[in-house]
Structures are given as structure tokens and as C-alpha cells.
Amino acid sequence: MTLPHAFDADDSSERPTVLLVDDDEVTLMLTAEALRERGFEILEASSGEQALALLSERMPDMIVLDAMMPGLDGFDTCVALRATPGFENMPVLMLTGLDDEASITRAYRAGATDFFVKSTQWSLLAGRLRYLLRSARTRLELERSKSKLARAQDLARMGSFDWRRASSGQHHGGLTLAPEALRVFGLGPDEPLSMRRLIRMVPMPERRGLTRVFGEVQSHSTVLAIDVPVNLPSGLTRIVHIEAEPEFNEQGHSIGYTGIVQDVTDRRVAEDRIRHLANFDALTGLPNRRQLIWRTERALDHARRMGHQAALLLIDLDRFKVINDTLGHAAGDELLVEVARRLRGCVRHSDQVLDGALEAAGNRGHRSLEAVGRLGGDEFIALLPEVSDESDAERVSWRILEAMREPIFVGGQECFVTASVGIAIYPRDGVSVADLMRNSDVAMYSVKNAGRNASAVYSPMLAGRGREKLELESALHKAIERNELVLHYQPKIDVRSARMVGAEALMRWQRGHTLVPPGDFIPLAEETGLIVPLSEWALREAARQAKAWGLSFGFSDSIAVNLPNRMFERSDLVEHIHQCVSAYGVPHRAIQLEITETGLMKDLQNVIPCLHRLTEIGVEISIDDFGTGYSSLAYLTTLPISELKIDRSFVRDLGITPQSSAVVTAIIALARSLGLRVIAEGVENLRQMEVLHRLGCGVMQGFLFSRPIPPDELERWLQQTVLPRKAPWIVPAAAERVELPRTTGGRRP
């Protein structure tokens, strides 16, 4: 046994104190002298009474008692000593005569630790005393360790037990439990627990299993490890873990078991909770994706074995994003909870956590797999483990659509929610969970495209479009790394000076030999989140182009890059722009950002801080498609923006409907009073240009000047059209310029 440092001291390095008790002065004197010589401190007493009196003041390490003394003899002294608190475990060596066997027995009975025959061989005595001292220390350490173990077991609600087989006559067998183990069963240290009583504490259904396991383990002498519920005398039910190993005698026969019992109720409760968290959606309490996939796999196994069909219904809420955006996430969550409640009512929903207990339920067990679960977001799945044909599944889908019909009251108002349901049937539409998920998704998208709020069963015909989209998505992923993306530029023209005053960058995708227009991939990029890397690439590329043009023809204006509003929510946007311009050594104002009015207003609170930071570093903000959204004018006065961009729809109708020129006039007036620049886009003919100019908007872009073109073409266009002043729009604008002071002068204060 390894002793802790405090008890590890070498005996010879210290002087243990010994109390010698002997009525014979000569022996006392000699023994004392001999022991002092051998490294002991000696206290002397010439009688039992004197010894006891001395011990009330001094605490020796051990006591040597002469057995035969007048008055209180050694035996009586020892008995008295053992009854004294603090001396229960004191090593006591009784000195007896060699010819006195009776004394030896009496000595042990009186509580002496050991006996020693009186002799003048002092080294023997000293050796015996050192041995006693060491064993006393070892014993003390064992006592401590035992009490530590008991305390640890107590804390761990654990205790040890032994069980002995009844062996032919010799041993009647039975169960022995440590006090800590008894406590696990809610029993006091003196309350016996027989095997019979223990088994009776286990509730009935588990009791049979327990006795069976006990029987099997015993007959094979194998290790036992089992968790059983136990009804405690207090009425509580706890889960007790029993673990035991067989013990064998010298002949190799099993004589019983030794092991521990532990109350594992808390652990089991925690484990159940973890299992629940891992398998169920925290918001709605429905099975989550993991649990759904698990259930579907089991259901398909069963369907395969039994040769029946199963169905997977993918349910996606229509326009849930709108609700989330307008009423807030809290209301959105509330709505999902209510939808979950309603969906649950549409199937024989089972909430059980399933993980292997299924087999016990027999052939109808697969029915308990039926459930509605939440895949994530506003997507739910209904699993029908057995359907006779697709009409079964369709009936459930109609029930679901019907359940959505009632308005849902969230965020202080009534919401009308519809859903699109896609159905895939096993084995016809797929034999794996992944196939069925994908095809129910295809069917669901066909419903969305056909106007939502309906259900559709998958058919291979539907897959064509879906697959196209998938391919597009994966190709777009690779577009950036393959350098397939390009920016085209449309010049911004100041018609008064007939100069280019900037350009708008527009993204194109050079996919093989075809140039994919933004309308065909930007929505997909927005949907998939690819818009973020796409936008970041555009910013870098625009900065690079600004530098290239600067070197080539002294370009010092800004290039406008369109960003979706989600980019403005990214905390790293400012840093990213900074890196882009720094990388090419152009000023921050070389990049201008365009955000659509709708995008800005939708998420105003989240976007504003970013706009401020951008403005601070010199990046100007332009509001795109201005006039089509519903700007709060109050906000507009405080927003850190530099430019309003009149939407092309107003420009298109200029000179055709009087309303459009009224709107344009209002926007220009608004911009002027707010100190903002104004620019018109979509200018296609001279008439539009003239009207805009007359109304006070001098900066424009559109096909009249140039389509969006590659950067090298733009350079050529400048060289060949603008500088030689050869374009048709230059002359009228120049003519207009002469009249300019008169036309605009009246409007200026």
C-alpha cells in the first residue's frame, strides 16, 4: 500500500514515544534504558493506575503493559484504556511470561494489540514495537481510506454488496450490503435486505426480466450489469444500476458475486433529456430532422419486409418569410408552434423517442413511427409508414391544407397561412430516405410554381425543372472559382457636360458560350446564400477595375455596385470594402453602393448602422429603384445616403403619362431639398432625356447612352463616341446647355 507523504516518514528518523508500565523497578529501568538506546522516547509508570493518570496528559504512540502487576493489572488497565476515547486504536503490547498461555489469551481478550514474552533481548522488543507502530499507521490509513470510500460512495449514491451461493451445508448463502448500499435502497444500516425482498422492490414488468437475467448470469457465472427501477419504502421509484463480478474459490467454483449498486436516476433523467433534445425540435416539440430520418428508415425497412407502400409528405408554408419579415421572428415562431399543433392533428402522431424499442411492439409497431416532424425553418414532414395507395397520402395532404384554413392569431393579428405539400410514395418514387425527400421536394416546388396552397404527388415529369435548378445551383457554386463571373459596366452620363461621371457594375455569368443574365441566377444566389460570396467578388472586381481605368484614362469617379440588403447586415462589409480598395490602392469613394429602396426599408434598423460606417469611410450610398417602395420620408431625412436613383418605370412613361412626370418632379424636388444627388436610369430615347433634363435631373444612364458593356468596350466607347462628341445625344444636350441658366434659374431661389 502506498501511503500519503504524511505517513510515509521513515520510522527510524523520528523517536516514537512509548509508555512503559511495569511494577518491577529493575525491569522498568532496564527496558527503558534499552529502548532509549534504540531510538524511543520513554514514559514510565509503575502501576496501571499511574499509567491511566499519565495518559490523561500525555499521548504516547504506543503502550507496553506488564501483565502481572499488583492493583490494576495489565489486563484491567488495557480494558480501561480501550474504553477511553482516543485510545480505541492505540497499539498496546502486553508483556507476559513464556510459560503463561492463559495470559496470552487474556491479553487479546482485554484488547491488547499483541503480546510479547518478557526477555532481556531488547532488539527483539524494539523490532516488535516498530512493527506495531507501522501496522498501526497502516491501519489508520486504511480506516481513513475506508471512510473516504464510504463518503465517496455516499456522494455517488453507491454502495458495495456481496452475494454468496448457498453451498452444501457449509454456508447458507445470502446477500450482504454495505450501509451505503442499503441507503441506495432507502434502508437504514440495520435494516436487512434479502435477495427476495430486493426482487420484490422491483415493479412487476421489470421483475420478471430481472429474475431471468439473474438466473442467466448465475448459471454461466458471467458479469452482471443491469439498470432496474426500484420502489423504495418511501414510495419513490429510483433507477438502480447493479454491477457485479463472479467470485471463485480455490477449486475454481463460483461462490457468489461481489459488486456495487448505484442510484443512477438523475443520470437517466439527464440522458433521457439529452436524447429528447437530440431528437426533437426545441420550438415545436415535434421530431426533428434526425428523428424523422431515423423513423423513415425504420418505416422503409418495414415496408420493404412486408411489401407495402409508405408515403412522405413535405409541407412548406407559403410566404412564411413575409410573415417573419413584417411581424418579426417572435410572431413567426408563434405561428410555427400553432402550425405544428395543427399538423399533429392530421396524422396519428406519436411522440415517443424511438431508438430500438420498436421490435418489441411486434408487426404493428411500425404504426408508432407515424409522425409529423419539423425539418427546419417552415418545412415540415409527415411520415405515413403504411398507405395502400397514393390517394391515402393525398387525403392526408388535403386534411393538412384544410387545417391551415382557419386564421392563426399571432403578434396581435390574424394571419392566413397556406401550405404547399409535395408527396412521394415508397417504393414508386424512391427507395431511400434521400430519394423520397428529394422527390417530395420536387413535388412541393411544382405546387409553389403552380400558385401554392395545394398538394401534388411526385411524377418524373416534375423532376426535369427541379434538376435543372439543382444543376444551376451547383454550377453557380463553381462559377466564382472558375472565373466565370464578369462585371459589365453602364456609364452614368452628365448630359450637360456630356461626360461620363461614373459607372454601374452589373454582374454577368459567362457559362460556357452563353452569357447568363442576372435575372436568371441572382434570385437563385439570393435563395441559396451564394449572393454573399458573389457580392464580395463584385466589390473586389469593381475596385480592381477602378484602378485599371484610373491608369488607362484617368478615371477618378466611382463604380456603383449593387448589394442585396443582407450584405449590409454583415458586420464585416466595411472591413471587406476597405480591403478591396486597399488591395488596389484606390480611395474608398471609388466604390459606391446601391441598395434598392425596398431592400433598405424592409430591414432599415439592421442596415442603418452599416450605412453610417460606410459613409464615414467615404463610400457613398445610392438608393436604387427609388419611388417603387414605400419609403418613410421621416427616415429619408436622417439616412446617410448621397443619391436617389429614379426607377426606370417612371422614366419609361415620361412624356406618355402625366403622372410619371409628376412623380419624377416630386423625387427631384425631394432630392434637392435633402441635398441629395438624383440620377435617372432606363433612359432609352432623346425625349426622355430632354424631359428629365428639363425637370432638373442632369445625370442619367440607359440604352440611349450605352448598354452595360465589358470594361474594354467601355473604354473604346469613350474613345470613339464621347470624346469626339459624335453621339446623337450630345448635340441636343449641348443645345439645351445654352438655355440652361434660363430654364433652371426660375426654379432656384
Next chain:
Amino acid sequence: MTTISSPPDAARVSPPPVPAPGGGTTVLDAQALANLSQLDPHGTSRLVQRVLSTYRGSLARLLSQLAQARAQSDLAALRLVTHTLKSSSASVGALSLSGLCSAAEQAVRDGDLDALPALLDRLEAEAVRVDAAVSQLLSTQPT
């Protein structure tokens, strides 16, 4: 161990070691005395003198207790006296005396009262010889 006493059975059957007539040297065992002085090899604590004089005092007291116990036929006192004298005598090398004590103690314990008076007489006689030897030894010790 045999220096302390002879086996109890032997003690009863044959007489314990008796000093040879006229030979004073066997009264105190030389080896035992040597062991004694080993405890204080340089004599710094004058251990031998202290032990021997303590023994003389103790011997005188025990002999008077013995006489009293014999007079009153107090067997318990007899047993204690012989027991104590047995071990202290052994310590100073009075092996014959120690052996006689042992035999007497055993006789008391066994209730063998017939043999006891003769044993005790021999014990008292040997005690006188031991006392003389110790006294002589003390006088030759350096002071």
C-alpha cells in the same frame, strides 16, 4: 530465552539449577551482567550501579513481602512476589534465583502446595547469596 527460566515441567520433576557448593561464581551469570553493561557501554549514566542498587532495594522489599505472604498463606501475594522477583533476578543475571522463583510461581499457579515450602526455603537461601554477590559487585564498581 532459556536464561530466564527452565521449563516448568522440568522444574517440578528435577530441582532447578542450584549453585554448586562453595562456588560463588554461578550466583550471578557473567553473560547477563555483560549484557547489562552493554546498555551503558561507557558507564556514563552509571546504569549498572543504578540497576544493581535498585535490585537490592527491590529484593529486600520483595523478600519481606514473601515472608509476610508465607505467614498469612496469601497465595495471590506469593504468586505476584515470585513473578516479579523472577524477571528482575533474570535481568541482573541471578539465574538460579530466577529459576526458583519461576518454579515457585508455577507451583502456586498449579496449586502444588506440598512442594511449595521447600521451594520457598531454597529461594530465600539463594536470595541471601544473590544479595551478597550483588553487594560485593557494587563495591567493586567504579564510583
